[in-house]
Amino acid sequence: MNATRIGYAVLIxxxxxxxxxxxxxxxxxxxxxxxxxxxxxxxxxxxGLMSFGHAMFFGMAGYFYGHxxxxxxxAPEAGLLAGVGGAALLGLVTGALAxxxxxxxxxxxxxxxxxxxxxxxVQAPFTGGExxxxxxxxxxxxxxxxxxxxxxxxxxxxxxxxxxxxAAIYRFIHSPFGQVLKAIRDNEQRAQxxxxxxxxxxxxxxxxxxxxxxxxxxxxxxxxxxxxLTDVAASTSGEVVLMALVGGLGTIIGPVVxxxxxxxxxxxxxxxxxxxxxxxxxxxxxxxxxxRKGVVGEFAEWxxxxxxx
Amino acid sequence: MFELLGIPPQxxxxxxLLGLINGAFYAMLSLGLAVIFGMLNVINFTHGAQYMMGAFxxxxxxxxxxxxFWASLVIAPIIVGLFGIVLExxxxxxxxxxxxxxxxxxxxxxxxxxxxxxxWKWGSSGAPYPNPIPGGFNLGFMFLPTYRGFVVxxxxxxxxxxxYGIERTKLGxxxxxxxxxxxxxxxxxxxxxxxxxxxYGLGVGLAALAGVLAAPIQQVSALMGVNLVLVVFAVVxxxxxxxxxxxxxxxxxxxxxxGLTKVFYPPASNTVIxxxxxxxxxxxxxxxxxxxx
Numbered sequence: 001m002n003a004t005r006i007g008y009a010v011l012i013x014x015x016x017x018x019x020x021x022x023x024x025x026x027x028x029x030x031x032x033x034x035x036x037x038x039x040x041x042x043x044x045x046x047x048g049l050m051s052f053g054h055a056m057f058f059g060m061a062g063y064f065y066g067h068x069x070x071x072x073x074x075a076p077e078a079g080l081l082a083g084v085g086g087a088a089l090l091g092l093v094t095g096a097l098a099x100x101x102x103x104x105x106x107x108x109x110x111x112x113x114x115x116x117x118x119x120x121x122v123q124a125p126f127t128g129g130e131x132x133x134x135x136x137x138x139x140x141x142x143x144x145x146x147x148x149x150x151x152x153x154x155x156x157x158x159x160x161x162x163x164x165x166x167a168a169i170y171r172f173i174h175s176p177f178g179q180v181l182k183a184i185r186d187n188e189q190r191a192q193x194x195x196x197x198x199x200x201x202x203x204x205x206x207x208x209x210x211x212x213x214x215x216x217x218x219x220x221x222x223x224x225x226x227x228x229l230t231d232v233a234a235s236t237s238g239e240v241v242l243m244a245l246v247g248g249l250g251t252i253i254g255p256v257v258x259x260x261x262x263x264x265x266x267x268x269x270x271x272x273x274x275x276x277x278x279x280x281x282x283x284x285x286x287x288x289x290x291x292r293k294g295v296v297g298e299f300a301e302w303x304x305x306x307x308x309x
Numbered sequence: 310m311f312e313l314l315g316i317p318p319q320x321x322x323x324x325x326l327l328g329l330i331n332g333a334f335y336a337m338l339s340l341g342l343a344v345i346f347g348m349l350n351v352i353n354f355t356h357g358a359q360y361m362m363g364a365f366x367x368x369x370x371x372x373x374x375x376x377x378f379w380a381s382l383v384i385a386p387i388i389v390g391l392f393g394i395v396l397e398x399x400x401x402x403x404x405x406x407x408x409x410x411x412x413x414x415x416x417x418x419x420x421x422x423x424x425x426x427x428x429w430k431w432g433s434s435g436a437p438y439p440n441p442i443p444g445g446f447n448l449g450f451m452f453l454p455t456y457r458g459f460v461v462x463x464x465x466x467x468x469x470x471x472x473y474g475i476e477r478t479k480l481g482x483x484x485x486x487x488x489x490x491x492x493x494x495x496x497x498x499x500x501x502x503x504x505x506x507x508x509y510g511l512g513v514g515l516a517a518l519a520g521v522l523a524a525p526i527q528q529v530s531a532l533m534g535v536n537l538v539l540v541v542f543a544v545v546x547x548x549x550x551x552x553x554x555x556x557x558x559x560x561x562x563x564x565x566x567x568g569l570t571k572v573f574y575p576p577a578s579n580t581v582i583x584x585x586x587x588x589x590x591x592x593x594x595x596x597x598x599x600x601x602x
Contacts, residue, residue: 050410100594104352104409105546107566112472112543116534116583123576179316234539238417245414278425284418288411289403 015159015236024151030263031162033219036242037255039212042169044241045250046178047205052107053114054240056094057087058212058260059232060117060296061217066093066133066227067126076139081217087214088207090117099199106246111234118232132228136221154223161219165212170252171298172208181205213240237279242280245287248294257295316572322451326567328451330457330526331462332564332598336557337519338541340471341549342357347488351401351412357425359513365406368438378441378525385521386514397506405505411463427531435528444568460522466519468557468602475553484508496571509552543586549599559597571592 018027036058042051056134061083098109123128124148128134138148141157142247148154172178183191184198192198221227230236239262247258290300338356345353346508353359366385370376376384396419404411445454475481487494487501495501520534527533548559571578589597 050413052413097590100590101546104413107410108352108412108542108546109586111539112546112583113505115543116580119579119583123579156406166466234535238421241417243416274425276425276430277421278429280426281421281423284421285400286413287416288415289400292407292411 001020005268019152019155024155025146026263026267028151028155028158028223031158032223032262033092033240033243034256034259035165035219036213037164037240037247037259038166038169038252039209039216040240041174041244041249041252041255042172042212043205043209044244045254046173046185047181047202049202049206050107050178050205050241051098051110051209051237051290052241053094053110053112053234053237054213055232055234055236056114056117057091058217058220058236059227059229061122062221062227063121063133063212065129065218065221066136069135069139069222070136076141076222079222080215083221084211084214088211089281091207091210091214092203095203095210095306096170097207099202111237114232114237115234118229118234121229121232127227127229130229132226133221134226136225137226137239138222138225155229158219158223161215166217166256169212173252175205177201177222184279205261231264239280242284244294245275246283246294248297248300251294251296251300254294256298262293317452319452321572324564324572326451326453326457326461327571328564328566328568329461330564331559331567332524332561334519334537335541335544335564336468336560337464337515338537339513339544339548339560340468340553341512341519341542342545343556344471344475344515345509346550348410348484348508349397349401349412350405351416352409352542353509353512354413354416354538355423355511356416357538359389359393359412359516359534360523360537361424361427361531361534362392363517364414364438364524364529364533365431365520366517366525367521367524367532368436370539372437378521382518382521383586384518389517389520390397390510390514394437394506394510396513397509400504401509402408402502422537424531431531433532433534434529435530438524439531440525449595455527460526463522464519467515468560471515472553472557485513514518540582543582547582547586547589547596549596551596552598555596555598 039057040051040054043051043054047249050091062298064082064086065079068082068171069076074079094110094113098113101109110118120236122129138154140147146153146157148157180191180196182197183202185196188198217231220231243258243262244255246261247256250252265279268274269279272279287294293301338360342353342356345351345356351500363385366388367381368376370381371378371385400415400419401412404415440454440456442459445452446458447453475484483494483499483504487499487504489539491501523533544559545556547563548555552554563585566585567578567581570581577584
């Protein structure tokens with residue numbers, strides 16, 4: 001337990017000094033994806049529900065943020081709220097339908113709904129279609145108290161948002177609610193027979209996960225000042241699955257590690273163009289065949305074996 | 310000239326034909342998915358990529374070896390089917406004991422690799438494939454290009470042949486039995502792992518055959534299967550994977566619905582299948598032809 005605390009302390013110190021060593025916009029993007037991956041993992045790792053359409057929450061929240069802040073000219077806080085609320089609502093509707101089927105069908109249904117949202121975004125007037133929403137203004141937060149024009153200042157805002165989301169997920173998982181979720185994941189009939197209404201727990205988990213994915217998406221739009229079709233596309237849904245898988249499903253810190261690995265990889269391999277996809281696909285294959293526990297899972301296993309000796 | 314609800318008949322029947330053609334592809338692809346899922350317990354995400362490979366195989370056979378369309382119709386599915394068999398032997402068979410989810414992820418990764426490689430080699434803009442039977446008939450109410458009519462008929466024949474093969478022949482009976490209870494079938498001395506490999510090859514071959522048929526209608530491009538496979542997933546959810554005939558009927562039916570939507574409310578034509586899926590989930594969650602499991 002102590003090792004975990006020390007680990008977290010080291011990570012937080014690292015996060016605080018990181019802008020001195022790395023490009024803040026890159027770090028902010030990685031943090032947004034890390035939160036997105038954590039939100040996804042809340043669903044797959046702890047409720048056993050694999051959504052293959054999480055990009056719809058991430059991407060739509062970006063559009064909501066952009067629309068509220070640019071077209072309605074409201075404060076960024078309102079944009080973030082709109083992103084979270086809109087994603088949660090979308091999660092409520094799609095989740096209520098998707099949980100009517102189980103297992104692999106659930107994945108296909110979420111994928112199909114995400115595709116529907118994608119087609120909607122291509123045509124809807126407020127998303128800007130193929131061009132996306134460009135030039136979302138960066139406004140000061142908390143009524144002018146925190147200027148966000150400077151990337152280094154904004155980095156700490158994003159870090160705070162990320163930590164808030166991470167802490168919320170930590171709370172969910174370690175609450176009685178999280179325990180019931182795990183029980184449903186491991187044996188749904190049994191949990192049901194103990195009096196827990198599995199569907200309500202699953203739906204709540206789905207909405208929470210969608211809302212947090214929305215927070216990540218809205219934050220990303222705040223940082224990058226644009227929202228585009230890429231963020232609602234099926235490839236983004238696949239990417240977040242990959243991040244969680246690389247880091248380790250069902251471990252709370254795994255998706256963060258996975259997100260940093262994948263975002264870094266994309267950054268350094270951007271010059272290869274389409275080949276990034278080939279590499280991502282190959283990573284999928286290798287992980288599924290050989291490292292199903294992911295980086296953090298395998299490390300924890302190794303650590304346990306070492307301690308046991 | 311008569312008009313139906315203010316829609317000129319040429320437009321109506323033209324779109325219905327297009328819908329029927331799309332439906333033919335939905336039917337062939339969802340059929341393959343259902344057959345593979347029944348035996349392997351894997352949702353084959355690579356299906357769209359294998360459909361694309363079929364079209365590419367025909368295109369390359371024509372371009373390099375000058376193989377005519379009719380020969381490609383046989384050769385290309387065999388090539389891609391053999392490729393599928395290699396995939397199954399090398400990779401897929403390692404994950405049958407795991408949760409369905411891993412099969413989905415593995416084949417998703419494979420699809421990314423395959424489509425990425427094709428895109429890298431040939432770019433993402435399409436290449437045309439010459440129409441093997443140009444010309445058409447004037448039916449009075451519409452013009453029917455011969456090749457398009459052929460595609461609908463061919464797809465129908467292929468689907469019914471697959472249905473017959475699985476539901477009415479001895480090999481099909483083995484297949485169905487092995488889906489139901491592999492251990493018992495094995496005890497009767499039937500080589501179930503080989504049956505599984507052959508099933509995957511067959512399902513992949515079906516996808517490739519659909520790809521060859523699509524080549525003269527659509528552009529042959531690395532990404533031609535990406536969106537299609539997502540729609541086919543919705544088709545499979547709507548129909549349920551329990552019944553072969555169900556996949557065929559659902560595929561064609563949804564193609565027609567899509568065609569009609571294009572006539573009466575074009576902006577919704579991309580999304581109508583997903584809306585139908587939502588409705589089916591509300592009314593009959595197991596799918597139109599599915600058993601509740």
